[in-house]
Structures are given as structure tokens and as C-alpha cells.
Amino acid sequence: MFLRQLTYLLALDRFHHFSRAAEACGVSQPALSAGIRQLEAELGITIIQRNRRFYGLTAEGERVLAWARQTLAALDGLRQEAALAQDVAGGSLAIGVIPAAIQVVPLLLERFRAVVPALHVEVKICSSRDMVHLLREHTLQLGLMYLDQVPVDSPFETSALYAEVPVLAAAKSMPLPAAKTIEWKDIAAVPLCLFTTEMRSRQLVDAGFRNAGVKPTILLETNALELLHAELLSGRLASILPVAALPERVGPEGLQTRRIGPSASPDVGLVRLDQSNGTALLERVWSVVRALKLDDIYMP
Template sequence: MFLRQLSYLVALDRFRHFSRAAEHCGVSQPALSAAIRQLEHELGVTVVLRNRRVFGFTAEGERVLAWAKQSIAALDGLRQEAQFAHEVAGGSLSIGTMPPAIQIVPLLMESLRAAVPALHLSVNVAASADILRDLGDQRIQMGLMYLDQVPADGPFETRHLYAEQLVLAASSQVSLPNRTACRWDEAARLPLCLLGRSMRSRQIVDACFREAGCEPAVYLETNSLELLHAELQAGRLATILPTAALPAGRETVAPLQIRRLSPCPTPGVGLVRLRQPVVTALMARSWEVACGLVLDDALKL
């Protein structure tokens, strides 16, 4: 059995297509198929279900796949450990973040690069469920998300970074109450653009509106923060966002009116990683640095 065969198997799981998996691995489809068949022969079990209409893995294949992912991740960690020990300031780290925490990522990257100057970072914006799946599949090493979305009995380790604060934001062209705080029934009467209903922060907003007994006037729903920010800058709509998701540089580009919402929950946001018996020196150092961020005061209005 060779690691090459295991990498083919992981690629096959990712793409669910022999040709695309082969292209990703830089080999021909017959070569990849032959390698998978050789792996099945060596193990004495059928790994892949081959059918013109349905593609998948057998029950034995799913267990082999999980073992393959762990083996490849362990080998990658071993390589990074050797590189880190040799160069001291290098390596690669993949991070997944939910959209409402995107403004935190530059602070996190700045801290990590200060500790590991030659660190190569890869950042993917995704929903909480996707972050947990990618952590479990070891496609990313660290996640930034709502901590109440992490299963208590799951294989994850967490660290609280800050308590999220939802605020009402609008340009000067939108009339807002002339005070620092706003009620939910007042916000419901404004033309709003909100994050999509699949987003956890939007679900919190909807729950607050229901608790207040009012129905908001929502004119735009999107999972794109860039689009929400464009509507804010254009002065057409107001929005409700976590302070960490407000436009960067909002005080200099186009000043926004900001109002606290009351009453309002403050869900915890933090770091998540897969709990493992052994971690690389790079991961240990990165986790230590990331957990040292102090953000509660910086994000309060």
C-alpha cells in the first residue's frame, strides 16, 4: 500500500468523479482507477461503488477513507514539523471563517505573521457547518465561528475570543432615532438589507424580531457582506450586523450611523480546532498566538 493510493482515494471523495480526481492528482483516469483497484486488492475489500448512475463508497470504504485522511494529514504534519524545526519561521496554515467575523481575520493574520514571519496562510469564508466539516476532514486547521454551533460532544477544542454585538447601521441619508440605542420595533420599520436566512447571525436577528412581536421590512437578503456594504454606502437601505462585520474604515470612507439594539443577545465567537493527541509545533504556536487575541473591548461601541 502506498500513500499515493490513499491520496487518490481522498481526491475521489472530494470530487466524486474519477476524471476530475485524476486531473487533480496529475494522472490519467486509467492510472487512478488501477491504483484504487490495487488498493482494494491489497485490503481484500471493495472500497468504491461503481455504477453508472450512483457513485459512492461502501461501508468498508468509508472506514478506509477516514483512515486515509488521517494518514495523509499526519504525514503533512510530519513534513511541516520537520520544515518548522529546520527553518523556525515557516509552514502553512488553513483557516475557515464565518462571514460575520471577516473583519477579525486581518488582526488574526497580523498576529500569526508576527510570530511566524514566513507563514503561508490560506483563508476560506464558509458557513459554520462547512467549517466543522472541513476541520473534521483536516482540510483546514483552525476555524473562527459561533461557539454555540460547535457540538459539545464533538472532537473539537474551542477558545472564546469575543461576545458578538449586533447593531443597526445606516448612512446619514436614512433617518434613525436620535439616541445611542434603538428598539427592535423601530428597526423593523426601516428598509433593511440583511444576511441570508441560512446565516446564524440572521437567525439571531429574526429571533429578536419575533420576540419583539414585529415583522421587519426586508428589501434585500444576501450572504455577501460586500453587497450589504455597498447598499449601506449608497444610502438606500439600513442593516443589522455584528460590529465585526461592519465595513472596514467606515469612519473615513462614508461615516455611518450606528445604534445599539436593545434587548440583544451576545453569542460567543471564538476559535475551533480538531482535538488531536499530537499537534505540530507550528499548530501549537499558531493556536497559542490566536488564543491570545483580546477583542471584546475593540469590538464594543
């Protein structure tokens, strides 16, 4: 069995198309098809459903795919170990991040590169649920997410970074209640742009209004943080966001914020698979994570 055949299988699962999978692997379509057939012959099972087109994996193929992911992830770890043995300054890391914590990423990367200067990082924005799935599949090595979304009794190790603090934010031109801390009922008439309802930080906002017995004035809902920032900076709408999701660049007029009470403050932190044989790179980065506490930074 060749490792390249496992790579072909992962590419097929990703693209669901023989030609695009072959292009991603840098081989011809006949070479990729032959490699998959050779893998099937060696294992004595049918891995993919096909005629002239790719129709998906068989049940046996799904099990082989899971095994292939683990094998190639282990191989990547071995390669990183070898690279670190020669040069401890580099390596690659894939990190998943929830939209509400995106502004934390530059600080994390700064701390990581202090101990691994040539670190290459791929950052993927995704939900907590998708992040857990990608961590299990070894597609991600770290996830920045709500820690109460980590499945109970799961094979994950966590490290809290800060307790999320929601604030009402608006351009300085928009009239807001004067007090630095306000209640949910004080916001009911303020025109808002918010995350969509499937997102955890929006669910916390909805719970705040519901517990206060008031209905908010919501004029825009989106899963794109950039659009919320644009509306805030334009002065058209206010928003309720975690402090860690506020825009860094707030324009010449800046933003005004009000803390909201009472509010839920779930912990946000980093998550990884709990592995006894983690790579030297991941162990080095995790040692940085364990020393980080950001509550002082992400408080209004």
C-alpha cells in the same frame, strides 16, 4: 500500500470524476484507476462503485476514506514538523470563518505572522455546521465561529475572542433614530437588507424582533456579505450586522451605527480539534489565540 493511492482516493471523493481527479493528482486517468484497483486488491475490499464512470464509494470505501484523511493529515503534520525543525518561519494553515466574522481575519493573520513570518494561510468561508465537519476531517486546522455552535461533548478546544454585538448600520444620508442605543421596535419601519435565515447572526436578529413583538421591513436577504456592504454604502438600505462584519472601507460619507438593546451577545472564537500530538505550528499559533481578547475592538 502507497500514500499516493490514498491521495487518489481523496481526489476521487472530491471530484466524483476519474479524469478530473487524475488531473488534480498530476497523473493519467489509467494510472489513477490502476492505483485505486491496487489499493482494493491489497485491502481485499471494493472501495468504489464504478462501471465506466464513478458512482460513489461503497460502505467499506467510506471507512477507508475516513482513515485516509486522518493518515494524510498526520503526514502533513509530520512534514510541517520537519519543516519547522529546519525553518521555524513557515508552514501552512487552513482556517474556516463564518461570514459574520470575516473582518477579524486580517487581525488574526497579522498576529499569527508575528510569530510565524512566512505562514501560508488558506481561508474558507463556511457555516458553523460545515466548519465542525471540516475540522473533524482535518481539512481545516482552525475555525472562527459561534462557540455555542460547537457540539456538546465534542473533541474540540475553544478560545473566545469577543462577544458579538449587533448594530443597526446605514449610510449617513439615511434617517435613523437619533439615540446611540435604540430598541428593536424603533427599527421596524427601517428598510433592511439582512443575511438569510439559515445564518446564525440572522436568527439572532429575528429573535430580537420576535421578542419585541414587531415585524421588520426586509427588502433584501442574501448570504453574501459583499452584497450587504454594497447596499449599505449605496444608501438604499440599512442593515443589522455584528460590528465585526461592518465594512472597513465606508466611502467618503461613512456609516452611522446604532447599538440595539436588548440583544443576545454570543461568544465568537477559534476552535480546533483537541489533539495531544498537534503540530508545532498549530501549537505556536494556538498560543497566540489564547492570548487574544478582542472585546475592546469589536464594540461600537
